[in-house]
Amino acid sequence: MEKENQGYGQETAGGDFYGYTGNPFEQMDYGLCKKCRHRTIDRSENPDSELCKECREELIKLKIPPAFYLNAVIVLFLMVFTMLPSMGGFVNVFSYESAQENSEEGFVVTIMDNLISILDGNPDNIDVAIELTDLAMKYSYYEHAAYTIENFLVGKEVPDKAYYRINGYIDELNTYYDTIELSDSIWEEIAAEWEDEEDVSRILNAYCEEISAYLGDADYDQALLYYYLASMTEDAERRTEYLEECVAINPCYYEAQAQIAVYYRRKGDLDKAREILEDIYATNREDYSILRAYATLELAEGNIRDSIGYARGAYEAYPEGDYVVDTYAVALAANDRMEEAWELVEEYEDKGYEFDDDFYDFLDGKITLEDYYIGE
Numbered sequence: 001m002e003k004e005n006q007g008y009g010q011e012t013a014g015g016d017f018y019g020y021t022g023n024p025f026e027q028m029d030y031g032l033c034k035k036c037r038h039r040t041i042d043r044s045e046n047p048d049s050e051l052c053k054e055c056r057e058e059l060i061k062l063k064i065p066p067a068f069y070l071n072a073v074i075v076l077f078l079m080v081f082t083m084l085p086s087m088g089g090f091v092n093v094f095s096y097e098s099a100q101e102n103s104e105e106g107f108v109v110t111i112m113d114n115l116i117s118i119l120d121g122n123p124d125n126i127d128v129a130i131e132l133t134d135l136a137m138k139y140s141y142y143e144h145a146a147y148t149i150e151n152f153l154v155g156k157e158v159p160d161k162a163y164y165r166i167n168g169y170i171d172e173l174n175t176y177y178d179t180i181e182l183s184d185s186i187w188e189e190i191a192a193e194w195e196d197e198e199d200v201s202r203i204l205n206a207y208c209e210e211i212s213a214y215l216g217d218a219d220y221d222q223a224l225l226y227y228y229l230a231s232m233t234e235d236a237e238r239r240t241e242y243l244e245e246c247v248a249i250n251p252c253y254y255e256a257q258a259q260i261a262v263y264y265r266r267k268g269d270l271d272k273a274r275e276i277l278e279d280i281y282a283t284n285r286e287d288y289s290i291l292r293a294y295a296t297l298e299l300a301e302g303n304i305r306d307s308i309g310y311a312r313g314a315y316e317a318y319p320e321g322d323y324v325v326d327t328y329a330v331a332l333a334a335n336d337r338m339e340e341a342w343e344l345v346e347e348y349e350d351k352g353y354e355f356d357d358d359f360y361d362f363l364d365g366k367i368t369l370e371d372y373y374i375g376e
Contacts (some may be wrong), residue, residue, distance in 0.1 A: 106285035108139050109317070116144075119152050129153050130162050137169050139284065140252035142176050145169060179221040183228055186210045204232045223250035230256065236263060254280065258289035265297050268374050273297050288318035295327050299334060300373035307331045326359055330372070333363055 115132040119125060129152035136145035153166060186207060194203050211228055214220045223246045230242035240263045246256040257280045265273040277294050284290060295310035311331035314324050325348050332341035341363065345355065361367045 106282060108284050109286040112136060112144050123152055126156055126158055140250055142173055146173055176221045179224045182220060207232050223253055227253060227256055254284060254287040255289040258293040261293045265300055270301055288314045288321045288324060292324050292327050295331055296373050299369050304334045308335050326355060
């Protein structure tokens, strides 16, 4: 990121001065402002400054484009992932400097939640806010990054190098949210044009055709585009190819990684499914989609006791996730906790949740775990 920052504004510095296309200021004794490339850096207030006084005053506050403000979505997302452990004074003594090391052990969500807790108690701690933003962007937890930037960095003075890096994050986040808006607008158009169409396959194909037109367009998140294509593609092999394209661009699309593992599990290639899950689990031990996929793999292989921890972890992290409740109920039933399983089922039936027929067949003892989890 720092190398990119050094190139900021070079178009101005490298203009055509009577045929000279170099930088006319490069031999000056003082360094040039990294933004305007005309005035010298002002270090009167900060010895590490890279900006002139005028640019520093102009850029002292971070600005985020209006389209970036998605408070409701962000807050709802964070409500899912901010169930902090009641560990007494742990959060108070937690050092943000250890966040990177601990996150590399796979506890990404816990570390981010602890950092958010620190910021809730000390919202002016710029160092923690920057650390949290860096961590969230590294692992593609875009909602966490957006929440942190909007609530703890906008309007605050930050170090120059961090300013440029965070501005880069904002560009990346806007690309991500623009892609979401693109998908929504395509669906709206399709809904209007195909409102009388009863063939679901034709509707899905129309969406895929429209969204495919933006592949290769740098204005949109390419990994997310491939994920959308996978989500709307009915053929399992083609869907998996899209998912693999997605994670090739961004390995931190954990839902895509988990779905690839599920594809191989359903095919009966349990070794391949485990290989995928072991690799991604080492990176993130707390993402619900990974935990859910791991639980189903353990169940398919007959590792009944091992399944319950993964299934419960997925449920506690995000019960609204695809088939999370189903998997937890199956794991409970498989572990001879049938009463708890049916209580969970009835609770979600009362909420209007629909379980599939195979799910009930398993609970009723009509099919085996292998029948349920292997095969299309």
